[in-house]
Amino acid sequence: MMMGLIEPFLEFSFLRRALAGGIALALSAPPLGVFLVQRRLSLIGDALGHAILPGVALGAALFGLSLAAMSGGGLLAGLVVMLAAGLAARGGALREDASLAGFYLVSLALGVAIVSWGPAQLDLLELLFGSVLAVDDAALLLMAGTATVTLVSLAMIWRPLVIETFDAGFLRAQGGRGALWHLWFLALVVLNLVAAFQALGTLMAVGLMMLPAVAARFVSPTLSGQVVASVGIAVLAVLGGLIVSVRADVPTGPAIVLCAGALWLALLLAGPEASVLARSLRRPHLAR
Known part of the structure; x- marks a missing residue:
């Protein structure tokens, strides 16, 4: 049975790249999801995941299936939506999550429209749900680089981010620039969603971030324990999802998310x- 499970990874190099990239994302995305859960912003990750679609689609429509173009477009679109929602929330009567809901729905519709207008080789299902075959060396480097940037950034901002998560008022009273840490944190969320879309798709990328983070709540009561547990759960989901994807011939993104679920x-x-x-x-x- 064990040989049957590991045989595909020994035989196919693209599966080994997908596994390495998935593990890199499992190290960086779930800890962000833990903070989103603690901040009661769980659905913001989903909104930002939808928000990157028009940038990815526009990059592919203008420059072909180029990883740099699609990733750059997705990152730019996600950051624009994030900043626009924040400005709308500060200047209007809506909360940030409500503003994000409006922007992400418009972004999703715009992305689907761009795909329908784009070149014939632009596959909407692949953009939405990912493909294990899309994880080439360039995508692997992007995932590894994203994991490195995320882990270094979390190490740098861990203390103020924890304080801002549990007592934002205290951080403001101490002049801690809570808005800066909040924007930095959301930028890391966008970066991880962009890095994950190649294998998981824009709709499924948030699953690897949020489901292990939610599941970790049933493993440890502490924040640090939940971060560690979420990484372990995500690694198991990636491994199981890739095996299911190959054996059952289903898209990679849904397979990994189903395993995480x-x-x-x-x-x-x-x-x-x-x-x-x-x-x-x-x-x-x-x-008694």
Whole structure:
């Protein structure tokens, strides 16, 4: 059975590249998802994932299936939507998440329209759901570079980001420039979504970020423990998703997200912390 599982990775180099890239993303994206969960901004990742589609589609329509063009366009589109939503929230009556909802719906529709107007070789399904065959050496370098930038950045801003997450008022009172850390953090979210779209697609990229982060809540009660647990869950999801993708001939993105979802459901039911099983076994307070 073990040989049957690892045989595809030994036989096909593109699977080894996809596994290496997936592990790189698993090291960087889920920790960001943990912070999004703690900040009650879980759906913002989904909104930004949709927001990069028009940039990716426009880059492909103008310059062909170039990784640099599609990644640059997606990064630019995501940053523009992020900044526009923030400015709209500060200048109007809507909260930032509501502003992002409006912008991401427009972005998604615009991206689909650009794909339909673009060249025939531009495959909408591949852009939306990803393809393991799309992970070439250039995409692998992008994923590895993104993971490096993200981990170094988190190490640099960890303390103010944690304080801004749990007590933004205290950080403002101390002159901590909370808006700067918030924008830096969201820029890292956009960067990881752009790096992930080659293998997971623009719609599925957020799954590797959020599902392990949500599942980690049932493993550890502490922030640092959830960050570590989310990375481990994401690595298992990437490995299982790639095997399912090859064996069942399904797109890579949905396969990885389904595996992450299965792990989340398992931990929700029987995880060591705050799961259904853990709550049922916990004795009532002060009970003898």
